[in-house]
Every structure is written in structure tokens, then in C-alpha cells.
Amino acid sequence: MKFDSILDVIGDTPLVRIDPGVHGLRNVDLYAKMEMLNPFGSVKDRPAWNMARAGLAEAVERGDAIVELSSGNTAKALAVVAAMHGLPFKSVTNRMKVPELKDLLLLLGAQIEELPGQTECLDPTDSEDPLTRMYRMLSEEGNGHLHTDQYFNPRNPEAHRVGTAPEIIKDLDGEGPDIFIACVGTAGSSTGVATVLRENNPDVRVVGLVSTKSDFIPGIRNIDEVNEVGLFDPNNYDVLEPVSAQQAIDGMLVLNRRCGILGGPTAGAAYFGAVRHLASIDATLETRKSAVFIVCDRVESYMSYVRRLRPELLKQPARPNSLDTVTEDELCSVESMDVTAARDWISVERPVVVDLRGSFAYSTLHIEGSINIVDELFDELVRGGLPFGAGQPALLVCPVGEKSARYAALLTRMGHRDVRSLRGGVVAWRDAGAPLVRD
Amino acid sequence: MTPQVSGLLQDVLAHPGVLSGMVEALGSPLNVVVPQKIEENAATYRSVYGTHRLTGQVYFAHKANRSTALIRELAAGEIGVDVASLGELQHVLAAGFAGDRIMATGPKDADFLWLAAKVGAIVNADSEQELTELAEITARHRMPAVRAMIRLSAFDSPGVKVLSRPSRFGVHQRELPSVFDILDRHRDRIELLGVSYHLDTNGLDEKALALDGCLLAMHDAVTRGFAPRAIDIGGGFGANYLADRDEWESYTTELSKSVLGTRPSMTWQSHGYGLRAEAGTLRGALGIYPSYRPVAGARYLDELLSRTAPSLGRPFATLLMESMYDLYIEPGRALVDQCGLTLARVAEVRSTAAGETMVRLEANSRDISAEDHAVFMDPVFVCDDPIDADPVGVYLSGNLCLEDDLITRRRVTLPRMPVRGELLAFVNTAGYFMDFAADHALMQPIARKVAVYPAGDSWRWCLDDQYWPVKGNRE
Numbered sequence: 067m068k069f070d071s072i073l074d075v076i077g078d079t080p081l082v083r084i085d086p087g088v089h090g091l092r093n094v095d096l097y098a099k100m101e102m103l104n105p106f107g108s109v110k111d112r113p114a115w116n117m118a119r120a121g122l123a124e125a126v127e128r129g130d131a132i133v134e135l136s137s138g139n140t141a142k143a144l145a146v147v148a149a150m151h152g153l154p155f156k157s158v159t160n161r162m163k164v165p166e167l168k169d170l171l172l173l174l175g176a177q178i179e180e181l182p183g184q185t186e187c188l189d190p191t192d193s194e195d196p197l198t199r200m201y202r203m204l205s206e207e208g209n210g211h212l213h214t215d216q217y218f219n220p221r222n223p224e225a226h227r228v229g230t231a232p233e234i235i236k237d238l239d240g241e242g243p244d245i246f247i248a249c250v251g252t253a254g255s256s257t258g259v260a261t262v263l264r265e266n267n268p269d270v271r272v273v274g275l276v277s278t279k280s281d282f283i284p285g286i287r288n289i290d291e292v293n294e295v296g297l298f299d300p301n302n303y304d305v306l307e308p309v310s311a312q313q314a315i316d317g318m319l320v321l322n323r324r325c326g327i328l329g330g331p332t333a334g335a336a337y338f339g340a341v342r343h344l345a346s347i348d349a350t351l352e353t354r355k356s357a358v359f360i361v362c363d364r365v366e367s368y369m370s371y372v373r374r375l376r377p378e379l380l381k382q383p384a385r386p387n388s389l390d391t392v393t394e395d396e397l398c399s400v401e402s403m404d405v406t407a408a409r410d411w412i413s414v415e416r417p418v419v420v421d422l423r424g425s426f427a428y429s430t431l432h433i434e435g436s437i438n439i440v441d442e443l444f445d446e447l448v449r450g451g452l453p454f455g456a457g458q459p460a461l462l463v464c465p466v467g468e469k470s471a472r473y474a475a476l477l478t479r480m481g482h483r484d485v486r487s488l489r490g491g492v493v494a495w496r497d498a499g500a501p502l503v504r505d
Numbered sequence: 506m507t508p509q510v511s512g513l514l515q516d517v518l519a520h521p522g523v524l525s526g527m528v529e530a531l532g533s534p535l536n537v538v539v540p541q542k543i544e545e546n547a548a549t550y551r552s553v554y555g556t557h558r559l560t561g562q563v564y565f566a567h568k569a570n571r572s573t574a575l576i577r578e579l580a581a582g583e584i585g586v587d588v589a590s591l592g593e594l595q596h597v598l599a600a601g602f603a604g605d606r607i608m609a610t611g612p613k614d615a616d617f618l619w620l621a622a623k624v625g626a627i628v629n630a631d632s633e634q635e636l637t638e639l640a641e642i643t644a645r646h647r648m649p650a651v652r653a654m655i656r657l658s659a660f661d662s663p664g665v666k667v668l669s670r671p672s673r674f675g676v677h678q679r680e681l682p683s684v685f686d687i688l689d690r691h692r693d694r695i696e697l698l699g700v701s702y703h704l705d706t707n708g709l710d711e712k713a714l715a716l717d718g719c720l721l722a723m724h725d726a727v728t729r730g731f732a733p734r735a736i737d738i739g740g741g742f743g744a745n746y747l748a749d750r751d752e753w754e755s756y757t758t759e760l761s762k763s764v765l766g767t768r769p770s771m772t773w774q775s776h777g778y779g780l781r782a783e784a785g786t787l788r789g790a791l792g793i794y795p796s797y798r799p800v801a802g803a804r805y806l807d808e809l810l811s812r813t814a815p816s817l818g819r820p821f822a823t824l825l826m827e828s829m830y831d832l833y834i835e836p837g838r839a840l841v842d843q844c845g846l847t848l849a850r851v852a853e854v855r856s857t858a859a860g861e862t863m864v865r866l867e868a869n870s871r872d873i874s875a876e877d878h879a880v881f882m883d884p885v886f887v888c889d890d891p892i893d894a895d896p897v898g899v900y901l902s903g904n905l906c907l908e909d910d911l912i913t914r915r916r917v918t919l920p921r922m923p924v925r926g927e928l929l930a931f932v933n934t935a936g937y938f939m940d941f942a943a944d945h946a947l948m949q950p951i952a953r954k955v956a957v958y959p960a961g962d963s964w965r966w967c968l969d970d971q972y973w974p975v976k977g978n979r980e
């Protein structure tokens with residue numbers, strides 16, 4: 067395979083069968099349409115390119131910016147397309163909820179604006195919604211924009227009509243699936259694919275998946291939000307079903323761990339919704355049926371999402387010399403010094419004074435002669451051993467004297483012979499009127 | 506939509522006879538406040554300080570309610586009060602607040618500045634002009650130095666640009682150098698206590714950005730040789746009004762369907778609360794208060810403090826503690842959560858030409874005001890007998906001769922058809938709704954206010970301005 071441009075690599079994604087031993091359905095062959103294998107990583111590569119391509123030549127000529135209301139995969143694909151053509155890309159979003167994607171967009175050179183939240187003292191006449199704001203921004207700034215308008219642009223579903231859907235039909239030997247399951251975001255992929263599948267086989271059953279109302283699944287809208295999408299038409303779906311964020315992660319884990327398909331939460335939602343829907347009809351089937359769902363994008367950018375919803379999945383193995391292994395007994399035998407004693411000790415023994423606070427606070431005010439090793443860094447250091455000689459007297463200082471006592475206990479256990487903690491911390495030091503410097 | 510009702514408000518509603526007696530004597534509408542609850546609420550904020558090991562002070566934003574009883578109760582306790590006008594300042598002084606527990610916010614004229622400075626309140630300065638005027642006043646009247654905070658309003662974000670609604674108040678982060686110049690010139694007149702913000706938003710991202718900006722501003726102040734000690738993050742922590750998440754979620758779904766026309770209307774003249782349908786697509790934004798709000802009040806504060814500062818990279822609580830800064834907060838609405846209700850008597854029940862039921866109350870929309878603030882909660886039907894009937898959907902209208910005097914633009918559900926003389930209770934109206942908008946329109950009297958307090962196994966009441974903290978049981 068040889069291509070002239072990465073843009074030519076968009077599309078022609080494989081259809082992968084899910085092992086029946088994994089999904090457990092007896093009468094259904096379930097296939098995953100691998101949109102995550104597009105070059106920019108998602109189901110949005112096709113519509114993004116299809117929408118941008120239309121006005122690209124003129125945009126390049128005028129040096130226009132590409133603009134879109136997106137915080138996700140469309141923004142990512144458009145950012146690449148824009149960058150490749152030397153154009154700026156601007157995205158206005160309701161809320162960027164996936165931090166990794168934010169960083170990636172910045173890396174690709176995108177400019178992103180997050181819209182403000184709702185006012186607390188409500189002004190009911192305020193009609194500020196993201197779309198209106200975006201349109202106003204476009205008209206205020208005049209020309210110079212190529213607005214791809216993914217929620218309304220017919221070139222979005224078209225990309226799936228001419229690409230995704232025929233590929234699915236071809237790979238199922240011209241038959242097309244009996245059931246098609248898709249998550250609904252801009253409704254582009256579900257609408258585009260469903261239209262063609264229906265032309266091919268009017269009996270195809272189309273299941274649209276939305277998120278439960280109080281949950282957030284990247285790229286999917288909830289049952290109310292879909293109504294704000296110009297491309298959304300409820301008649302395109304035989305049924306709309308909700309999936310929760312936890313269910314999406316359940317589905318994602320099965321795809322990741324048991325099928326080797328490294329799809330993200332939206333893929334997980336599609337898989338979970340597909341199996342749930344199919345399981346309810348599996349026993350009633352008299353003939354074999356086939357079903358297809360879409361794997362929207364890759365898992366890599368959702369680690370913070372997973373950490374928030376399922377922290378136990380990312381649990382780190384216990385670290386050696388970690389602070390949580392300090393026992394009450396060890397803590398009790400720590401030598402904690404009050405401010406007066408500490409000042410005497412410092413002037414006589416000249417211990418190293420280690421301030422464990424963040425560098426921001428340290429640089430504002432600290433005990434003269436102290437050095438700053440931020441607790442996070444100190445954690446790293448003590449994992450490997452004592453950060454200073456076992457005989458070097460040391461006084462540890464933190465805001466209120468709790469953390470420093472724990473570290474003193476830990477260092478003592480590790481063999482340090484004279485490490486002490488400042489009782490009451492730097493707060494007590496200040497309150498006692500002892501000098502603090504900024505040098 | 507079932508309102509959240511807890512604490513003494515529940516006991517109050519359990520005595521319909523006493524309530525109708527009160528309305529009989531004092532008229533409809535009637536406001537009821539629960540002074541002792543506000544102290545309980547303050548304690549929940551204190552406990553957030555406790556878990557994060559923070560020091561500082563809670564200032565009740567007086568503007569949320571005019572009650573004298575609430576202010577006197579607070580004067581007896583530990584927390585401070587935030588006043589936004591000369592009238593409020595005089596009110597809290599008369600209730601027993603000493604100047605050192607008062608924070609003066611909002612736009613301030615010379616009179617307000619003079620009295621605030623005179624009693625030793627903290628002046629939370631809104632602009633450079635205000636600071637200059639404050640310095641002049643303290644000089645001219647030979648007062649000791651006044652503690653002041655600088656209200657900041659717009660902040661630059663690292664990385665992704667976080668937009669914020671423009672505010673009429675405060676100075677931009679970039680104007681700080683010239684603010685410091687003013688303070689430098691008046692070091693003996695004004696003591697810089699710290700910086701502040703109050704943003705009218707429920708977005709945590711914007712507030713996190715603002716707090717980050719405040720920490721940086723404190724650093725700048727130290728660099729300029731000041732010794733600031735406190736950051737004031739204002740209020741706006743919000744309240745949860747509803748008992749049930751599912752009710753709220755399904756209601757808002759049905760509302761958008763009704764705007765799209767796929768189900769019958771649920772609102773007066775198909776009012777869309779900011780939503781409209783265009784070619785089968787929903788446009789606009791639902792301009793209503795998130796009435797069901799699991800992250801509100803003290804929990805909202807906790808979430809903010811637990812966040813990582815965008816530019817400083819450590820949790821806010823840690824940064825505040827490490828920098829030894831006091832945290833000041835100014836909750837208004839959130840501090841009077843469950844502290845009040847408004848009673849209104851049914852004046853008339855009639856059918857409209859379209860077959861809707863319209864219940865007119867002896868109160869107007871400004872007395873109840875929940876509609877102005879777009880808080881969706883149904884009133885509680887106050888009634889002695891057990892109810893054995895089908896619920897009814899009605900519109901509530903007010904007693905003004907104005908077409909738009911609707912107490913609710915949406916149909917609310919009552920357990921049965923009310924009759925003239927019966928009472929409806931609007932629960933949890935203490936924050937803003939009770940008297941923020943109330944006035945003498947069309948020469949209608951504004952609501953009287955009573956304070957209720959536990960006494961023995963039951964509760965007692967008195968006129969709001971007859972309440973002093975010596976009343977009622979205390980453990």
C-alpha cells in the first residue's frame with residue numbers, strides 16, 4: 067500500500083468479528099467497524115476531511131481559519147487538516163472534559179476557547195448558548211472563517227454514506243447487517259450509515275445509543291442534547307437506548323482486554339449497548355443474524371476519565387518507603403520540636419532544614435537557610451533511599467507539622483539517626499513571630 | 506417537582522392550623538424564617554475548612570435575605586457578614602455585629618465607605634477609584650488604617666482559553682500594578698489584607714482559574730512589599746432545591762419535547778424557558794436554575810478546594826495552607842438553604858377558556874420570585890385532612906393586574922384541587938426569592954416576616970424583628 071498523503075489513508079477500515087465466547091450470543095454474529103484505525107484515530111476523520119475539503123482551496127487562498135464547535139475527535143481531525151494546510155484552527159467548546167485531548171489539540175496548534183458556565187443568580191432573559199455564541203463570534207469577526215458546522219453540515223453524514231456504509235455492506239458479502247448499533251453525537255455516522263443500510267435492506271434494525279442524563283461519555287449526547295443537533299432525526303432510529311458511563315467502561319474493558327480492540331469509552335458504550343440489545347432478542351431468533359457496531363476511537367486519551375470513574379483500575383503497586391506505611395507507633399516516637407527549641411537547635415547544630423511545601427509557597431516566604439524539596443519530589447527521592455547522610459541532622463518543615471512528622475518517622479525507619487519535625491509547621495513559626503524571609 | 510424539605514421546616518409544615526392562624530393574623534403572603542438553621546449551615550462550611558486544614562472566615566452574603574432574625578442569630582455566633590449597601594451595614598451593626606466581623610462588598614459611595622471604615626469593617630474594594638476615595642476619607646477623618654481587599658474580575662488562563670462572563674465588578678488582573686501603586690501611596694491609610702473574586706457562575710473551571718489568579722496576585726503583592734493574608738472567593742456555591750433526581754431529569758426531557766412539539770405543552774402559552782424549535786431542532790439554551798444539584802453548597806466548596814490549580818499544579822487547599830493564607834467565603838443562597846418558606850393563600854380557582862386551571866394567590870410573582878430565578882419546584886399544599894383525590898396540574902397566578910404576573914409559567918402539580926382560603930407553602934425561599942424583588946407594586950402590601958424557633962417539643966414564632974437569639978431551645 068502506497069499513498070501520496072495521509073489524507074488518502076482515511077477510510078477503508080476493517081470489520082472485525084467479536085469472538086462469540088466473549089459476547090455469549092448464540093444466534094448473532096457481532097462485528098466491530100474499526101473507525102479507530104483511521105489515521106487521526108477516530109470515526110470523525112471521514113466527516114472532518116469531507117467537510118473541510120469542500121472549502122479548503124478558497125480557505126487556503128485567503129488564509130482563513132477553520133472553526134468548529136468541538137472538544138473532541140472532530141477538533142482533533144480538523145486541527146491536523148488545518149495544520150497540514152497552513153491554516154489556523156479554532157474550536158469553541160461547551161466544556162473540554164478530556165484533558166489529554168486538550169493537550170493534544172494544543173500540541174497540534176489549535177486555539178481553544180471554553181465557554182463560561184451558567185450564571186448563579188439566573189437571568190432568564192439570557193439566551194447565551196454555545197451555538198449562538200459561536201455564530202455571533204463568526205459574524206462579529208466577519209469573513210476569514212471556514213466553519214465546518216458538524217452538527218448541521220450534510221457533508222458530515224455524507225462521508226459515512228459514501229464510505230463507512232458501503233464498506234460494511236461489502237465486507238458482509240453484499241448483504242449488510244440485520245442490526246446496526248451506533249452512538250449518537252453529531253448523529254453523522256449513525257444517520258449516514260443507517261440511510262444506506264436501509265436502502266440496501268429495509269428491514270435493518272437501527273439502534274441509537276445515548277448517554278444517561280446525568281452521565282458524561284465522550285462524544286455522545288444525552289436524550290435531550292440530541293435534540294439540539296440539526297442532523298438528528300428520531301425517525302432514523304428504531305429505538306434509542308441510554309448507556310451509563312460505568313457501562314461504557316465495562317464495555318471498553320471487554321473490548322480492550324478480551325478482544326484486543328483498544329477502543330475508548332464510546333466504543334465501550336457501543337459494545338455494551340449492542341450486546342445488551344442483542345441479548346434481549348437472541349433467544350427469540352430463528353435464523354442467524356449479523357450485527358455491526360462502531361469502534362469510535364482509541365483508549366489512550368481517556369486515562370484521566372478512567373481514573374476519575376474507576377480509580378481501582380489504575381491502582382499502582384504499593385511503593386517501598388511510602389508515607390502510608392508509617393505506623394502510629396513510629397509516628398509517636400518522632401521528635402517534634404516547638405518553635406523555640408527548633409530555633410535553638412538550628413543555631414547550635416546547624417541541621418539541614420527541609421521545607422516540604424510547594425515551591426510557590428516556599429518562594430513567597432520561608433525559614434532562612436532552609437532548602438525546598440516539594441513533598442512530591444521527596445516521595446520520589448525516599449523511594450530510592452535516604453536523600454542525605456544518615457548522620458546529618460535534619461529538621462523537616464511543612465505547613466502544620468503533620469506531613470513533616472510522617473516523613474521524619476519514615477526517614478528514621480530508613481536508618482536516619484537525627485531527623486526531627488517542626489511542631490505546628492511553618493504556621494506555628496509565623497505565629498510565634500519567628501522570622502521568615504523571601505530571598 | 507417535589508421540593509427538598511428538611512429540619513425545622515418539616516415540623517413547621519406539620520402544623521397547618523398554626524400556619525393558617527398566622528396568615529389570618531398577618532396576611533398573605535407571609536414569609537417564615539428559621540434563624541437557628543443558618544448556624545447549622547455555617548457549621549457544614551466550617552467542617553470543609555476542617556478537612557482541608559484551612560483557616561479563615563465565612564461571611565454571610567446579607568443580600569440573600571433581609572431578615573433581621575437571621576442576622577441577629579449570626580451575630581450571636583461565630584461567622585461574619587458581607588454587606589453590599591449602607592442599609593445592610595446599618596442593619597448588621599444594629600443586630601450586634603462588631604465591625605471586625607463585617608466585610609463590605611459591592612459598589613460603595615462615600616457614606617458607605619465612611620461608615621465601613623469607621624467601624625473597622627474590611628472594605629472589599631471594587632475599583633481603583635473606590636480605593637482612592639477610601640484613602641481620602643480615612644485621611645480626612647483621621648481614622649486608623651482600614652483593612653482592604655481588592656476584588657479581581659478577569660483572569661488569563663494558561664493553555665486552553667477559559668472564557669468567563671464579563672463582570673461589571675472588580676479590576677482585571679492586569680490592572681494590579683496600578684492598584685499596588687495606589688496602595689503604595691497610602692500605606693498608612695490602607696492595609697492590604699488580600700485579594701478576592703466573586704463570579705456569577707456555577708462553573709468550577711472559571712472559579713478555579715480565578716482562585717489561581719488570586720494566588721498569583723498575592724505573590725505579586727508580597728513581591729511589592731505588602732503582607733497580604735487572605736483570599737476571598739465570594740459565594741455562588743448554589744443550593745439543591747429538589748428531593749428527587751429522576752423527577753428533575755424526566756421533567757426537563759419532557760420540557761424539551763414539548764418545545765419541539767412532540768408532546769403537549771407543559772407551560773403557559775408554550776413558554777420555552779429559553780428553548781425554541783427551529784426546523785425540528787432545539788435551539789437556544791434552557792435558561793433555568795439547575796434545581797436538582799448534587800454538588801452544591803459546602804460540597805461545591807470542597808470540590809473547588811480539591812481541584813488542582815491550573816498554573817500552580819497543586820491542589821488549591823494545599824496551596825492555601827502552604828502559603829498560610831486565610832480563606833474567606835461569602836455564601837448567600839447556600840447559607841440560607843432550608844432557612845425559610847413563603848406562605849400564600851388561594852384567592853380564586855378558575856378555568857381558562859382553554860380549559861386550564863388557574864389558581865390565583867394572594868401574593869404576586871415578585872413575592873415568590875422563584876420564577877424570576879427560574880427555580881423549578883412545586884409548592885407544598887398545606888392541609889389538615891388526608892388527601893384522597895387525583896393530583897391536578899394548575900398554573901399559579903398573582904394578585905397584580907398585569908398579564909405577566911404569573912407565579913409559575915409552568916404547570917405545577919397539587920395533590921388535589923385547592924379551594925379559596927387554603928394555603929400553599931413555597932419551601933426554601935430564604936435565599937433571594939423571599940424578598941429580593943418584593944415591592945409595593947399596585948399598593949399591595951409586601952409580605953410580613955416571622956421567625957420560628959424550637960420551643961419544648963414544638964415550635965413557636967414571633968415577628969422577625971422581635972426575634973433575638975435568647976429565644977428558643979438550645980442544647
Ligand SMILES: Cc1ncc(COP(=O)(O)O)c(C=O)c1O
Pocket residue numbers: 186187566568569587610611703739740741742743835836837838839
Ligand atoms: C460579592 C458577593 N458575595 C457573595 C454573593 C452571594 O452569592 P450566593 O448567594 O450565590 O452565594 C454575591 C451575590 O451576588 C456577591 O455579589
